[in-house]
Amino acid sequence: QTEDIENILVPIPVEASQNKVVSIMDSALEQKKQNEAEAEKLLASIDNYLLKELGITLPTPHENILKNRIFKTTISKTVSGDRFDPLYHQGSIYGGLEKSKFKYKNFKEISKYIINGFAAGKQDQNIFGEGIIQIRPTNISDKREFVFNKNVYIDLSRKNDLKNELLYKNEVLFNNTNSQELVGKACVFNLEGDYFCSNHITRIGLYEEYISDYVGVILNLYQKNKVFYKSCINWNNQSGINLDILKTIKIPIPPLPKQKEIAEHITDIRKQAQQLKEKTNEALKKASEEIEKILLT
Numbered sequence: 001q002t003e004d005i006e007n008i009l010v011p012i013p014v015e016a017s018q019n020k021v022v023s024i025m026d027s028a029l030e031q032k033k034q035n036e037a038e039a040e041k042l043l044a045s046i047d048n049y050l051l052k053e054l055g056i057t058l059p060t061p062h063e064n065i066l067k068n069r070i071f072k073t074t075i076s077k078t079v080s081g082d083r084f085d086p087l088y089h090q091g092s093i094y095g096g097l098e099k100s101k102f103k104y105k106n107f108k109e110i111s112k113y114i115i116n117g118f119a120a121g122k123q124d125q126n127i128f129g130e131g132i133i134q135i136r137p138t139n140i141s142d143k144r145e146f147v148f149n150k151n152v153y154i155d156l157s158r159k160n161d162l163k164n165e166l167l168y169k170n171e172v173l174f175n176n177t178n179s180q181e182l183v184g185k186a187c188v189f190n191l192e193g194d195y196f197c198s199n200h201i202t203r204i205g206l207y208e209e210y211i212s213d214y215v216g217v218i219l220n221l222y223q224k225n226k227v228f229y230k231s232c233i234n235w236n237n238q239s240g241i242n243l244d245i246l247k248t249i250k251i252p253i254p255p256l257p258k259q260k261e262i263a264e265h266i267t268d269i270r271k272q273a274q275q276l277k278e279k280t281n282e283a284l285k286k287a288s289e290e291i292e293k294i295l296l297t
Contacts, residue, residue: 215251
């Protein structure tokens with residue numbers, strides 16, 4: 001009711017206190033801005049570091065003009081089922097990423113298994129937010145971290161029947177179906193407890209001589225450089241990479257110690273970025289407590 005709102009008492013500190021409140025908040029927001037910019041800079045450095053370690057120099061992108069977006073083919077190739085989308089025919093799908101100083105292997109060679117998750121029907125789900133989370137593309141953030149703001153839960157009564165669908169530590173989770181821009185984003189499963197994943201996620205279990213965290217960052221490098229954008233199949237406003245295509249994707253494979261070095265360095269960068277985020281949250285909490293103290297005195 002309007003009358004109820006009008007009767008709400010709002011503390012109005014004296015002018016000096018008001019100025020202090022504004023100063024505290026401005027300082028906290030400025031610190032937040034600086035920390036976020038520094039964190040973004042750290043995360044943005046990952047790809048350049050990775051390219052340098054792999055000995056890859058990407059070519060200068062073609063000028064975005066009509067001539068460079070056109071390709072020619074023949075009717076015989078078209079009717080025979082050959083692809084006729086422009087991106088696929090603009091040279092190698094890897095765009096220079098295939099020129100590492102290290103040997104390349106495809107996923108079929110390095111993986112013990114490559115399997116998709118499962119589609120959960122209403123009979124499998126728990127609408128009360130209880131049970132086992134089924135990881136979906138929306139649970140993998142733009143920063144390639146797990147987020148659980150909006151979840152689908154599989155009822156605990158289904159756990160035994162679906163025990164083979166439970167995720168294993170160090171599986172690489174690959175987003176196989178999404179918009180064309182987002183197909184291919186990946187995350188390494190490193191969470192405690194039981195989780196499933198949807199059929200829009202591919203589970204990749206690697207042989208012991210390959211480091212999951214290394215392979216995960218390669219997949220994300222490929223995704224950002226449109227390797228999957230160029231090679232995915234499109235249908236009904238969705239795009240996807242099926243198992244047959246994924247098995248043929250090749251990645252550079254350094255010796256095991258080098259894989260570990262790269263993975264650990266990138267993990268350290270991510271930790272630094274996360275610490276900045278936590279530092280920001282602490283600063284905002286402290287500012288809020290100071291302001292509350294001023295308003296209540």
